[in-house]
Structure formats: C-alpha cells, structure tokens
Amino acid sequence: MSSLPVRLVEPVIDDRIFVTQPHLAPLAEFLPYLEKIWSSKVLTNGGPFHQQLEQALCEYLGVEHLALFTNGTLALVTALQAHRITGEVITTPYSFVATAHSLLWNGIKPVFVDVDPDTLNLDPEKIEAAITPQTTAILPVHCYGRPCNLDAIQKIADNYNLKVIYDAAHAFGVKTDVGSVLAHGDLSVLSFHATKVFNTFEGGAVVCPDAKTKQRIDHLKNFGFVDEVTVVAPGINGKMSEINAAFGMLQLKHIDEALERRAAIDATYRRLLADVKGVRCISALEGPSGYVANHAYFPILLSDEYPVERDTLFNLMREHNIFARRYFYPLISDFPMYRGLPSAQSSNLPVAADAARRVLCLPIYPALADHDIERIVDLVAHPLGGAH
16 A cells, blocks of 8 residues: 655745734633533523623723624614614714714715814814704714814704714723713714724624613614513614623733733834824824823825825835725715715815825734834835835
C-alpha cells in the first residue's frame, strides 16, 4: 500500500487593516454563559440575561431606563413609533442611512438641515428656518460620538413643541459635566452592532426617561403584547435574544480596557499627524465641559493644502491593504430615495457636502498595533511617496 506525499499547507496571513474590528472577549469566558442558556432553555422573550443586561447597562451608562433591541435600526423605528411621530422630522444628511431610513419606514418626511463645520453635528442655527406646521420632531446624531449642542436643540424643541429623538449609535459611554449624553431629549437610541465601541454581535437599545415610556417601548418591540391575550399596539418583533444579551454581559466586563486602548490610539494618531499639512483631525478631543469621549472613530478632513484628493489617498491606502472608510460619503440626501426632496439639494447643505468630499476615517480598534498605526500615518503623511 503506497502512501501519498504529505502536503504542507502554508497558513494564509491576512495583513489587511480594516477601519474597525470587533473587540471580542476571550471565547473561553463565554462558554459558561452558553451553558446557562442551554440549561435554562430560555432563548428569548426577555429572559434572565436580557434583564441583567438592561440593568447592567443602565448602571454603566448612568441612565434610569433602557430597552434592549435586536439591532439599532429597529430601535430607531420603534422610538419614532413610541412618540407617534408623523409629518416632517428635521435631521442630518451626514450620517449612516439608517437614520433617515427609520423615518421613511414610519411614513415620515425627512427634512435635511446642514451641519456645524466644527462638530459635523446638526447645526442648531439652521433648524428654525426648516420648521413648518408639519414638523413634529428633531432627529439629531451625535456624529462620531461627539455630543450635539444639547441645550440649543432642546430650547428650539421646547419653543416649537417638538420631540427630540437622538440617534446615539456612536455615543456609547459619552458624557458631559451633566452626565450621560444619552439622558437628553425624549429618547436616545444606541447601536450594539459589531462595528460599534460596545457590541453584542448585533443589538441596540432605546434609552427612556421614565418607566411608563419604557413599558410602551417594551410592548412595541414584542408585537404589542401585554399578556398572552392582550395586544395594545401594532408592535414588531424587536427583542434581543438571550445569546446576544449574555454576550453583552461578558463584553461589558472588558469595555473599560477597550475604551482605554482606543484613547491611546487616538492620542498616537493625533501626535503623529500634528505636523502633516492639510490634515485636520476632527475626532473628539475638545467638547462640552466635562466631556468624556469614547473614541469610536478617527476621522480626518483633507484641506486644499493636502497634496492629493481624498479619493486618491483612499485608493492608495487600499493598495496597501488599509481599508479606511469615507464616513459619510455620499450624503444620505444624495441617495435616490431622498435626493428629490427640496431639503436634499446640495446648495442647502454646503458644509455637509464639503465634509463628505474631504473626510476619511482611519482605522481604530483596540487590537490595532502601534506599528500599523505608524504605517497608516506614513501613507497619510507621504501620499506622493518619500515615506521613511
């Protein structure tokens, strides 16, 4: 009997660097959680891990009430439903499409308003001019985790009797001197997607100001059921599973070290890019009084002084297996379902349009090595060659 020669298979080394990478707790630490689920046979419908994670997140984030969801988009859709938002809602064009999509799914007309040139958040000075008799709410985004002008937006909302629902997908753990940014507005919506600072594989949450609001949202995310024979609203199935909630409990144990590493990477980028002509770092170092950042993203803006256009740098980095992202390009208002709206015209949104043309988010995640940061910065600093 002849034997076949042994083939040695070389390991595939993936040296690609993506804009983000999920921070995962050690797999061995997750197994006891799974064993409890297998033992209890409770997989969903607000089981013990679901309840534990809601409470643990309230304590960690410094909020009173929180309702978990299967993802952030369903949380946004349901938040709008919870306050029966209709008509028109003022929002930003400079965000991920889920922000505006949640409005369309509710039959609401988005009204886009330009952003502030420093923060790239919704510009309060542009909001009032966009209010009409059909306006019922404002949907701002804490872009890159940097807080919106909370006081100015709330003052406008109070003057015009409007609801404020914050898309806080980027703002996990962000604080000011008055506490969590999530405690502002009528509701705040979080995403726990794999790309976020804190993830549960997929997931999301609505931060609620009181128990009554949380109860309504809990009904809406579970088909409107109060009990097995009583349905009080046309709800959906937005519940987080026990697997995701258990993973969230584990992730929460490691979140502080992840945030600490993100802060260190942010500081390294900022130091190495400080003297690069034409590069403006807009990730959040400065902010409101008492500001605590989460370093969710590291966006840069390339000015006219930079030697090449943004897309040239973007493609150059890809050639070197560095997959930065153009967050946010195109603007939401440029997509087919929105560009016909009067508020979507680029002449109405000059700051957002300019930022979309210039922005590039550099990789940032806890496992990003210092030598890779240096390699990324070297390309940014020397797009025409001549790197050291």
